Amino acid sequence: MSDSRFASTPAPPYYAVMFTSIRTADDDGYQRMAGRMTELAAQQPGYLGVESTRGSEGLGITVSYWRDLESISAWKACAEHRIAQETGRRRWYEHYEVRIAKVERAYSSPGTARP
Amino acid sequence: MSDSRFASTPAPPYYAVMFTSIRTADDDGYQRMAGRMTELAAQQPGYLGVESTRGSEGLGITVSYWRDLESISAWKACAEHRIAQETGRRRWYEHYEVRIAKVERAYSSPGTARP
Numbered sequence: 001m002s003d004s005r006f007a008s009t010p011a012p013p014y015y016a017v018m019f020t021s022i023r024t025a026d027d028d029g030y031q032r033m034a035g036r037m038t039e040l041a042a043q044q045p046g047y048l049g050v051e052s053t054r055g056s057e058g059l060g061i062t063v064s065y066w067r068d069l070e071s072i073s074a075w076k077a078c079a080e081h082r083i084a085q086e087t088g089r090r091r092w093y094e095h096y097e098v099r100i101a102k103v104e105r106a107y108s109s110p111g112t113a114r115p
Numbered sequence: 116m117s118d119s120r121f122a123s124t125p126a127p128p129y130y131a132v133m134f135t136s137i138r139t140a141d142d143d144g145y146q147r148m149a150g151r152m153t154e155l156a157a158q159q160p161g162y163l164g165v166e167s168t169r170g171s172e173g174l175g176i177t178v179s180y181w182r183d184l185e186s187i188s189a190w191k192a193c194a195e196h197r198i199a200q201e202t203g204r205r206r207w208y209e210h211y212e213v214r215i216a217k218v219e220r221a222y223s224s225p226g227t228a229r230p
Contacts, residue, residue, distance in 0.1 A: 005174045006135060006212055016216050018131065018178060020121060020166050051135050051212075053176050055168035059120040061176040063133060089224060096224045097121055097166075101131050101216035109204060109211045 007049025009065050012103045014048055017072055019062045021096035023054075030092050033084050040080060046071025065103070072100060122164025124180050127218045129163055132187055134177045136211035138169075145207050148199050155195060161186025180218070187215060 023030070041047055046067035054060035066072045075081060088096075138145070156162055161182035169175035181187045190196060203211075 003137065003210065005137065005172065006210065009214075012214075016131075016133065016214065018133070020178075022118065022120065051174065051176060053168055053170035053172070053174040055170055057120065057168070059166065059168040061166060061168050061178065063135075063176065063178075093224055095118065095121070098222050099124075099127075099131065099218045100220040101218040103214045103216040105215040107213050109208055 007051050007065050009048050012106050014103050015066045015069060015072055016101045016103050017064045018099040021060045022058050022094045024092055024094050026091045037084050044075045122166050122180050124163050127221050129218050130181045130184060130187060131216045131218050132179045133214040136175045137173050137209045139207055139209050141206045152199055159190045
């Protein structure tokens with residue numbers, strides 16, 4: 001299957017950044033920033049893909065996948081991304097958690113190719 | 116803050132199981148199973164918490180947190196959970212990805228306590 005909602009990641013090991021968040025009511029500029037960050041992340045060295053969703057109860061989970069910790073550090077330090085992070089802290093997110101993890105094993109549902 | 120949508124995880128290292136899925140249209144028994152698995156997982160040795168959401172486009176992301184790989188293996192092998200996994204493969208999920216990762220770093224939004 002080829003479903004763009006799933007990230008097409010290579011065999012482990014690789015890294016994941018798990019960003020779990022609750023938004024504020026402030027929508028000003030948020031959608032534009034989110035779209036731009038998705039686009040910009042995909043251009044970074046070491047970027048492997050992203051999976052992202054937000055449910056009706058308000059919890060959002062975005063997992064981006066990266067080749068190594070160096071790629072993650074470089075993306076975190078990217079100038080345009082730093083502005084988005086700062087504005088996010090100030091305006092768009094009520095609370096968030098960031099977890100950086102090394103993916104050691106991965107498997108797909110049987111009977112379906114990796115998307 | 117204390118918000119049950121966030122998992123109250125300890126300082127790293129610990130482990131995460133990332134379950135990304137698209138559901139089928141078959142709802143028969145799904146909600147009951149999902150509720151029961153949430154309840155049962157929380158009783159397992161080494162369970163640290165869960166964060167879960169499903170957006171309007173259908174992608175669901177559930178991340179459960181565990182003390183170590185042994186806890187994850189034991190939960191995967193749990194008899195009642197195995198039946199749910201088997202039924203899920205057969206009926207409830209169109210496609211899913213499972214990734215097991217070691218959380219190495221974690222931080223919260225500034226100005227808010229860990230939930």
